Amino acid sequence: MDPVILDRIEFNPSTANIFRKLHVKKGSNNEGLVLELVEEADRISRPRAMYTIAGIEKRDDTGVVLGGIRMESRVMQVNLNDVHRVFPYLTTSGREMYEWTQSKDDLLEKYYAEEISQMALRAAGEALLSHLKETYQLGKTASMNPGSLEDWPITAQTSLFKLLGNPEQAIGVKLLGSMLMIPNQTVSGIRFVSDSDFSNCELCPRDNCSHRRDQYDQNLLNSKYQ
Numbered sequence: 281m282d283p284v285i286l287d288r289i290e291f292n293p294s295t296a297n298i299f300r301k302l303h304v305k306k307g308s309n310n311e312g313l314v315l316e317l318v319e320e321a322d323r324i325s326r327p328r329a330m331y332t333i334a335g336i337e338k339r340d341d342t343g344v345v346l347g348g349i350r351m352e353s354r355v356m357q358v359n360l361n362d363v364h365r366v367f368p369y370l371t372t373s374g375r376e377m378y379e380w381t382q383s384k385d386d387l388l389e390k391y392y393a394e395e396i397s398q399m400a401l402r403a404a405g406e407a408l409l410s411h412l413k414e415t416y417q418l419g420k421t422a423s424m425n426p427g428s429l430e431d432w433p434i435t436a437q438t439s440l441f442k443l444l445g446n447p448e449q450a451i452g453v454k455l456l457g458s459m460l461m462i463p464n465q466t467v468s469g470i471r472f473v474s475d476s477d478f479s480n481c482e483l484c485p486r487d488n489c490s491h492r493r494d495q496y497d498q499n500l501l502n503s504k505y506q
């Protein structure tokens with residue numbers, strides 16, 4: 281299937297939410313700067329998403345073949361045991377916001393701009409999830425992201441991008457040789473139907489990660505995935 285592009289994603293965060301996220305109080309010295317940035321972001325932001333559907337063509341103990349491309353991952357093989365298709369995807373804050381953050385020389389201004397871009401990325405993720413749930417009548421879903429686990433390393437980005445065709449042309453997301461993506465506020469992954477409440481963080485032993493959503497669970501890793 282040709283990839284589907286979502287390029288009319290709304291991003292209208294309330295100023296109250298932005299002040300909360302940036303820990304800025306109304307009436308404080310930085311209020312004016314934040315309001316200025318919100319106005320700029322409102323003018324230029326264009327978060328986007330894209331996805332495709334890939335059938336699971338083969339499975340063995342160490343991985344699966346999705347849409348003709350092999351993914352080496354024991355965790356993925358276990359997670360996809362009961363499904364026959366997945367949704368490879370990208371969500372991004374968009375090139376416009378990336379260039380906007382890059383144009384900021386002042387460190388505080390750049391930090392605020394990055395945080396606002398992160399909110400735009402989250403809006404893209406929520407829009408994609410709603411679209412998938414409505415269009416394909418999906419129930420509970422989970423997501424795996426290359427590089428989150430040793431089991432599915434960051435080098436899998438190359439295979440994921442192949443599944444998606446030409447993301448740079450489609451939504452302006454470029455994969456660098458280092459496997460990082462431009463814009464930096466971009467998430468890549470595969471989404472699939474799952475009743476298991478799978479979370480990458482439960483299998484990730486990394487210390488001091490500010491994005492951690494769930495506790496590391498070594499027992500789960502040993503009992504289910506090894």
Ligand code: SF4
Pocket residue numbers: 428429480481482484485486489490491492493
């Ligand atoms: S703990 Fe951090 S690095 Fe590990 S999977 Fe969760 S968010 Fe990613």
